Amino acid sequence: MTSAHPRVLAALGQALSLELTAVQQYLTHASLLEAWGDQSSSDRFRRETVEEMQHSERIVKRMIALGVAPAASQLRSVSTATDLPGLLELNSLLEDQLIVHYAEAARFCRLIGDSTHAEFFQALLEEEQHHSGDIARWLSELSPHLQLQVRARF
Ligand SMILES: [Fe+2]
Ligand SMILES: [Fe+2]
Numbered sequence: 001m002t003s004a005h006p007r008v009l010a011a012l013g014q015a016l017s018l019e020l021t022a023v024q025q026y027l028t029h030a031s032l033l034e035a036w037g038d039q040s041s042s043d044r045f046r047r048e049t050v051e052e053m054q055h056s057e058r059i060v061k062r063m064i065a066l067g068v069a070p071a072a073s074q075l076r077s078v079s080t081a082t083d084l085p086g087l088l089e090l091n092s093l094l095e096d097q098l099i100v101h102y103a104e105a106a107r108f109c110r111l112i113g114d115s116t117h118a119e120f121f122q123a124l125l126e127e128e129q130h131h132s133g134d135i136a137r138w139l140s141e142l143s144p145h146l147q148l149q150v151r152a153r154f
Contacts, residue, residue, distance in 0.1 A: 005114060008109060018094075
């Protein structure tokens with residue numbers, strides 16, 4: 001069994017909380033969109049839910065490999081809006097939190113010479129950056145006037 005710095009274990013636990021928060025939020029948004037009659041957007045959100053579930057699974061497997069019991073203790077309540085651009089803005093904020101978390105976790109792992117976990121967090125960072133870009137593009141297609149606000153956060 002490999003070992004890890006306590007802060008790396010804490011970063012894994014926090015990552016799991018954030019990913020499961022994303023699962024809950026995207027699943028809820030998919031159901032909301034279906035209720036609003038927007039099946040194609042609902043399907044897209046459902047695919048995003050699966051991606052976040054796969055991220056959660058990678059983190060759980062990593063914790064098990066380290067002999068740590070997964071305990072996501074900070075599942076946040078779902079944020080909702082009244083239309084699709086509003087949902088996408090909320091999801092963009094959630095992705096930003098994941099990006100900040102993974103960037104900090106990867107930076108710390110590099111600092112202490114833990115290349116295994118530096119690579120683990122870096123890979124998740126890049127996937128969330130890609131995801132965030134997809135959400136920003138989708139939002140800009142729907143509401144060109146919102147594009148500047150989204151870009152202003154990066
Ligand atoms: Fe994720
Ligand atoms: Fe994501």
